[in-house]
């Protein structure tokens with residue numbers, strides 16, 4: 424195997440926000456700055472989607488159960504994710520990249536590659552470019568980000584991880600070995616715990632160890648694809664281009680039928696097509712927010728209908744149900760020759776949110792809920808497990824007069840006298856603790872109010888400019 428032609432300059436950037444969801448919460452809720460914040464499911468099966476650096480310092484990690492995270496860091500504030508706000512901040516971060524180049528490839532809501540090869544670095548060289556990019560993103564979005572640069576995607580991504588938090592690392596080609604070789608193989612892309620264990624058995628712990636292994640040993644231990652890939656990675660061989668993807672990624676499957684289908688026959692084929700689409704979705708993180716069903720009629724007209732869920736989910740039952748609802752929206756006036764199912768608004772983070780979409784997360788209804796351990800009052804997640812209830816990850820209502828059962832920690836509210844605030848917790852006595860503050864007001868006071876007598880409105884999240892975002896979906 425021969426080395427690919429590598430770029431001569433470290434012109435590939437990887438920009439990644441730090442503790443993104445938690446950082447947005449801290450940006451918008453000044454009382455949370457400098458404090459441990461956990462974003463994730465508040466129900467009994469809740470999982471941490473993001474932990475602020477203050478919470479990480481106490482041992483909390485993403486994907487940990489919320490229960491153990493609370494135990495590790497009892498003083499942490501726990502809030503549910505607000506995807507509307509995160510999407511708006513994400514757009515700002517991405518815009519900082521797009522101002523420099525069209526070659527931007529988002530990887531998830533808060534990270535992207537960019538090919539800056541067309542830029543001419545100033546007197547500070549590529550580190551100057553990286554610092555300017557970082558400052559621009561922070562200025563646009565107001566949340567901390569880190570930037571890594573290298574001559575490949577591989578090195579740029581590892582460099583941004585090394586730059587965290589709020590830093591910049593540029594790996595020049597002649598520094599690449601010094602950067603890569605001491606790294607643990609576990610920190611490499613595509614090395615999971617199973618591969619890491621197999622490699623450990625043959626004495627491979629670092630990239631340097633890896634580089635010492637012949638190709639056929641690696642393919643024998645890890646299989647053809649993974650072995651070949653790691654052989655290349657160990658040498659920093661990576662010439663993949665930055666793929667311009669302006670629109671969000673999607674994943675799906677289509678099926679053209681041998682004969683045209685009529686009426687109920689179409690619905691009968693939906694599970695098979697959805698199943699195929701799931702296999703593709705799996706390769707893109709497994710979770711989606713929007714499900715689109717496409718129908719092509721015998722006369723070749725094509726109709727698409729979509730159902731958007733309140734937030735991304737990996738819950739297959741929920742996605743299947745949404746596909747069914749999307750198909751119901753299509754008027755089957757003609758015989759059908761093609762049926763397609765596709766997923767949009769893909770998210771890797773959403774895999775961690777499965778619990779939020781689970782109907783079993785209703786207060787008292789969860790099989791795993793230990794009685795008497797309810798330190799936080801039932802958060803009202805999917806409080807009414809009925810038809811659409813299973814698809815509602817956060818509160819059923821996100822606009823209108825607040826009821827105690829809708830008072831999920833982290834949701835935005837408005838009060839005519841106290842202004843804008845966010846729900847800290849619903850108390851057992853029927854009242855709700857609310858902190859009234861925005862990025863513009865500075866840290867605000869917490870008040871305990873009774874939603875039965877006080878005019879508290881559930882309102883939409885604010886964007887990075889402090890303007891209210893339109894209702895999603």
Ligand SMILES: [Mg+2]
Pocket residue numbers: 439440441442443533534
């Ligand atoms: Mg990030």
